[in-house]
Amino acid sequence: MLLPPTASAPREPFSLLTRLHVDPEMHAVFSEERSIADWLAVECALAEEQAALGHLSGAEAVAVTAAAETSIDRDALWSEAANVGYPILGLVRAVAAAIPDSVPERVHYGATTQDIMDTALALALRDALGRLQELVDALGEELASLTAAHRGTVMPGRTHAQQAVPTTLGAKVAVFVAQLARHRERLHQALPRIAVVSLHGAGGTSAALGPDAAALRARVAARLGLAAGDVPWHVARDGVLEFGQLCVQLAATAARLAREVIDLSRTEIGELSEASGHHRGASSTMPQKRNPIGSEAVVGLAVTAQALATALPRAAEAGHERAAGEWQVEWHVIPQVACLTAAALREAAEVVAGLHVDAEAMQRNLLADGGLIMAEAYMIALAPALGRQRAHDVVYEAAQDVRLRGLTLEQAVRERCGASADIGPLPRASDYVGCAEAICDTALATWRTP
Structure with missing residues (x-):
């Protein structure tokens, strides 16, 4: 017989990728500690707002809140969760056991497990969106500075991996700046669709929550800093899927940027290179090597996030009023995709911050x-x-x-x-960059407009 997992048991196999590259802030959003704390926060908000509407007494709500502050035995929690299939029953029992006998126990009154877990997920996704905003801002600022500094630095533009027409480094980077400005807008617009309270009861009808269910949802949502909604989303996972798709787009942009650095740092091109340092990017056997390890990490993180996110449309196929296996896909994929994407954005900003531009190599390559x-x-x-x-x-x-x-x-x-043909002087590369500097100015103005 297999033993149930304990609090001290490792939750994930060792990953060299995430061991070397992590965004601690996003990791904290999806940590075990944060998940348990969010489940308890939702239970407390439910009890407190039920008391405010007169469905629970003040003493009952205070007892729930006080009991939720007691230490949760994680070994017992995960042991019971492995048996039940979900963690909330064990959590509720632990809270109820800490309520004095003198007070009627009505923790989790009228709610269902998925109400608690989805509302806690909404809290995590809200903060994850906020962290992604911060990382996009940081990367965008680095790229904006690069754009401004090199708006007139002429270099080869390339199509189909071959030289095409001259451009400027600023114009090349401005495309990323404008793209990040659009991503920033998408993140802002998605927040009210993604960070939504879930409190609709067992079958989504709110029957156990009583006639004040809508008012209760609105109050719980306001207390937790979430949007309210009166239509259940237990199986309507478009908000979760949208979050995953946002991560995919951000990861793809980071990977494209990293690929640009990798390609332009090739020995035969040599127009860009990552920050140098003692043994940074070194080889164990080739002493001359200075590999673009930051950009390589971005590609690895981004590709992995994109691959994992392909599971989310399947998770959105849940039927009837409750999923039968599809929901569990999210438990693994969403934290992984969020953390991988955040790490990719963080690493990309560090690459850009330390980037070395070789304008002389660009001039040589034009010839x-x-x-x-x-x-x-x-x-x-x-x-x-x-x-x-x-x-x-x-x-x-x-x-x-x-x-x-x-x-x-x-x-x-x-x-x-x-x-005999009088064709006059022919243009130089610097004469043929078109609107490159105007492109830089437009992208920078867009980025600086909140």
């Missing part, structure tokens, strides 16, 4: 491959004299000359046009 990155710019410059299609053909043939004969693109274009 790579004979300066072919200027092909579109030359075509546009020649189009008034030659026509757009003829200009395209001339530059296309010139590009082949660059690759076959080792010419620069400017040399090949002038040769193709002939000595």
Whole structure:
């Protein structure tokens, strides 16, 4: 026979990823201690507001609150939870046992287990959204500073992993700034949909809570700092799913940023590099290595969060008025996704804060491959004299000359046009960055607008 888990038993297998990279604040939101405290807080709020409406006496509510402050025997709690399948029955029994015999015991009066656990989940998700806001703000500020500092730092823009047209580092980073501004707005907008009290009783009809159920819900919600709702969401998990999807979007943005750093720090490119330090990113066998370990961690954390979150749509398939296994998916996935996403955002901000920009490497790379990155710019410059299609053909043939004969693109274009053609000066990379600086200004203005 298997022994039930005890309070001292490890809850999760060892994870090297989360051992090395963690956001302590988000971890605390989903800790065992916080979960138990939130369940008790919901039970106390229920009793206190029932007393305010006259359903319990003041003495009964005070007794529940006082009993909830007593130490909970976790070994007993988890042993009973393993037997029952849920922790609230054991928790309620522990609180009830601490109420004096002289006071009638009506803890958990009219509520059901999922009411307590979902309301506690709403408390956790509220604080998790707040922590994600803080992390988005921190990352956004670092990226905004980078955007402002390098709005005019010209570098190769790349499409399909190849050089395309010139851009600026500021314009590249501004895209992330604007994206984080949208994420920030999404987090704010989602709060009233996600942090919602759950207090509807066994089948969702509030029958055991009496005719004042709506008023009771509103009062409990206000006491706990949650939104009220008069339609049960025991099996309507769109709010939980929305939280998971927000995490997925944040994780994806962090991973894209990290991938950019990894790619641009390649030896052959060398335009960006992470902060240096003694043995930071070192190899056990190759002494020269300085691996982009911060960015690698972001990718690992983000990809894992995204993979776990794919289970949440299945958890939202629960039928009738109560789930039969789907709910349990959330118990594991939501804390993991939240903590992994938070750690990814935290690590990403640290990467950006320590980022080294090599503007000289960017200039060298603009000249790579004979300066072919200027092909579109030359075509546009020649189009008034030659026509757009003829200009395209001339530059296309010139590009082949660059690759076959080792010419620069400017040399090949002038040769193709002939000595008699008066094509004038051709643009430099810094002349062909379009609205790059305006993009930076717009993104920064958006970010700085609350």
